Amino acid sequence: MKNKPFKINHLLILLIILLGLGFTVPQHGVIPVANATSKDWHKHSYWHYPWGASGVHKGIDIFSRQGAPVLSSTQGLVIFKGYLSRGGNVIAVLGPKWRIHYYAHLSQTNASWFDWCSKGEKIGEVGTTGNARGKPAHLHYSVITLIPNVGNVTTEKQGWKRMFYINPATVFIDRVN
Numbered sequence: 001m002k003n004k005p006f007k008i009n010h011l012l013i014l015l016i017i018l019l020g021l022g023f024t025v026p027q028h029g030v031i032p033v034a035n036a037t038s039k040d041w042h043k044h045s046y047w048h049y050p051w052g053a054s055g056v057h058k059g060i061d062i063f064s065r066q067g068a069p070v071l072s073s074t075q076g077l078v079i080f081k082g083y084l085s086r087g088g089n090v091i092a093v094l095g096p097k098w099r100i101h102y103y104a105h106l107s108q109t110n111a112s113w114f115d116w117c118s119k120g121e122k123i124g125e126v127g128t129t130g131n132a133r134g135k136p137a138h139l140h141y142s143v144i145t146l147i148p149n150v151g152n153v154t155t156e157k158q159g160w161k162r163m164f165y166i167n168p169a170t171v172f173i174d175r176v177n
Ligand SMILES: [Zn+2]
Pocket: 057, 059, 060, 061, 139, 140, 141
């Protein structure tokens, strides 16, 4: 009989199950700007039309002071960090339920590719980069779902794209009016 490292395997499996559970159990995110409240974004900001080059606004703009900490609204894995012409300095985090949390217009980023972020961890600072140049400092925050929700499709402008987006405010609060 050979001695196989059963105990280590069992521990690993248990750890993977626990991590998996933590990653799928529904939980509220945090508002991704330090000290921000629901008064810091316009409640009809999401899917507002018309909206610049994007056509419709697929996120919310959380207004704050330049340099205010941007916090990861959920735990997750940084899957993109870089500069985009519209988004400026952006970070994208893959979080629970196969949702990508997109943070844009940052003045600086404090997370790197494949960093693991915990909920509420600082990942950057509010700024005016990209097409927010010359506008009041704000965080543009979008939540993209990799699992399409066909039930969200509407007949409005770009309404079919709604299946790939979540109203970000629902990440922090149950009811959005
Ligand atoms: Zn925006």
